[in-house]
Amino acid sequence: MVIEQETINMNHNNSNFTCTVRPTALSRWSINTSIGILIATFSFNVTAETTTHYYDGNTQHAIKLQPNLVAEFASNASAQARSTENANTKRPFVTIRKNVPLASRAAGSATSQSPVFREGDSPAGRLMALPGGVIVNFKPDWTDDQIQLWAKTHSYVIKQKLNILGNWYVIDTPPGLISLQTANDIHETGEVLSASPNWWKQTVTR
Amino acid sequence: MLPKSFIFKLPAAALFALTVSSGKNVAASTAWDPATPDRVTVSTIDLGNNRYTNVVATFNSVISIGNGAPTHNYDSYDPATGLLTISTIKVGTATYNDVVIAITGVISVGGVTPINATEPSTEIIPNDPLFADQWHLKNTGQTGIDRVAGKIGEDLNVSQAWASATGKGIQIAIIDDGLDIHHEDLNVVAGKSWNYITNTYGDPSSTIGSHGTSCAGLAAAKGNNGIGVTGVAYNAKQVGYNLLSVxxxxxxxxxVTKDLQSNHIYSNSYGAADNNGLLEPSAEAWQQAIDTGISTGRQGKGVIYTWAAGNGAPEDRSDYDGQANYQGVLAIGSLNDQGTKSSYSEPGSNLLAMAYGGEYCSSHAVTTIDITGIEGSNDGTSNPEDYIGQPNYTRCMNGTSAATPEISGVAALLLEVNPALSWRDVRAILAQTARKNDPTHSDWITNGGGFHINHNYGYGVVDAAAAVNSAKTWKNIPAQKTATASANLTTPLTIADNNAATTSIIKLSNSGIHKLEFVDINITSNHPEVGDLKITLTSPAGTSSTLTTVHDCKLEDITVSCGSSLNDGMRFGVVRLMGEAADGNWTLSVRDGRPRDTGKLIAWNIKAYGY
Structure with missing residues (x-):
């Protein structure tokens, strides 16, 4: 991770952003992206230290938006994508920039940026960002065919089955808030055991 | 490697608590040289069940000299008085018998053999040139940059284990910032490392540092190959996953589940940021992945996950780390070359055992490999504290990061000598054979299972030779049972502000667990400042385990609120209750140690693991 301090004061006049999560059956990020439908169940102001949440298992975790930080991902797709360009240029996967507005304010836009959150409500909370993707734990009696059908029904694209016990899959989404929205949306339907964003989390060597 | 000017002062009573070099040495005659009047070279000394050879010791006075023929054909040492009785000593052309001197320290010891043993010592000294600097493998009193000698014998005692195992047939995955798969002193499985930048098999060379490569060197750098350094499991193979890139x-x-069919051990020297005092839960998917590895890896015997306990002392405790405190991982702390806690090494009730990460390069860190060439932490020219002209190696690796792959290496030795060991067997062996380092430390207690434990040291420092010997004849522990119970809090319990502790009791019955291995504790509280809380769990046997202490949280060295981290619930893990019975009253104590913020204990439960 690289943290840079920008010296240019950025204009935040247009940074207010509201996005929504539709009921699961309709919450296709591609649709939200293209037409920016706002159905007010999820409201977000990226200029304030807004507290929101995500789910991990059955636990709801509080997170706090860091309005002065933006995460830029080296790949222009999700973390699941294969980016030889990145591999060749040896760019860091994520760069946290200070005082830079999100390049795109539209939910679900094909951007390599994400807002940055801190875990919990401490000012020192672990930095987290959204490189794209949702990790879904399906009920154990669901077959792979059922899961594929569920994904197709909801216009989700399954990128990967995790090599762990249970029915854990990664669903593709673009980077950014849409990943969080989609995860919360899926989780709150109760159709699955859990759904969490595929977080990038600040991690250090010891 | 001991410099000629070096004189190491050691309490006489501890003189022969030593690990020494090859027992095949031919003993020289006992002699005193006027050119070095403060020291004497002693041919053989019998102490306890061991015979030490070629001991060079310092002394400050001659107590007596016998008049007649020597009464023994060997020399003897009395730890109680610090007196050494030499049967015969040559001084120039003269010979004296039954000379008694008061010794003050030891400079070096040439070898040791068990008395009455039918076989010579099995110690192996690798021919790798930098092995002499690897005090964590064999501490002969090497000095660091600070010129302070290490404590002789404060090491992994692995040279005595190498005759039994060197890691052959064992594969270790280094999950880190990368791995130099072409390094001259690594034995890397071709084509089986993973590059998370491309998310494919490939070259996981680091884009951000040499950390993973140095960890790999500590675990399993090639040994006895005449170059570089020696790894603990120097014939093990490795793969690298550059997770920290993404x-x-x-x-x-x-x-942590990649190639479960071929990896035996996953070495993890990373985690959430240290030094901030925050509680950091682990993700359920990661937990499930660990559960997958310990239940399906190695054909059901489970892979071994070693995990760095953390470098955030004093603010941080390893207890706060939801990965290091998880049941399926072995949390490893760090010692310095004196055998005491590295200044940064975090305490915790989850801490299993210790290895050696040293302090800092400016004092004494550990020697391992570095990225080939001028990249990495040592470019071979610019850092006078590091190896000049040897950019492929470094003496500046440290941290619980360094200690952890050392234990990965020890685990490889155990699995080689006894492939039937389960991951739980490995954990139990490491705990049971650990040595009680820093024995006068005030936190040492004996738990209800008869184990010595310490929040700073877990069960003590890993003794590779003892662990390997134990593994040879180890009988697998029975299948694991679990038992859960929750506190019956019909109304949340008020935590009195800056006052006496609130306690709550869970009674666990009929668990069938007579020997605990691990305990999870889930705690939910709406207290707005977790930094105000000291939380302690007391087992039915009366063993107290600290989960949180009153502490500050830090953001870039500025004190900030730790927040209400227990509001969402937090799982803690306790490994220091091995051998105790699970049934009985478990007492949770929550004390608010600072004024102003108030809150309540809303819920808590335990999950006991054992057999």
């Missing part, structure tokens, strides 16, 4: 939740889970 630390996403899905890759977190993926990395």
């Amino acid at each position: 630390t996403t939740s899905s890759f977190d889970a993926d990395s």
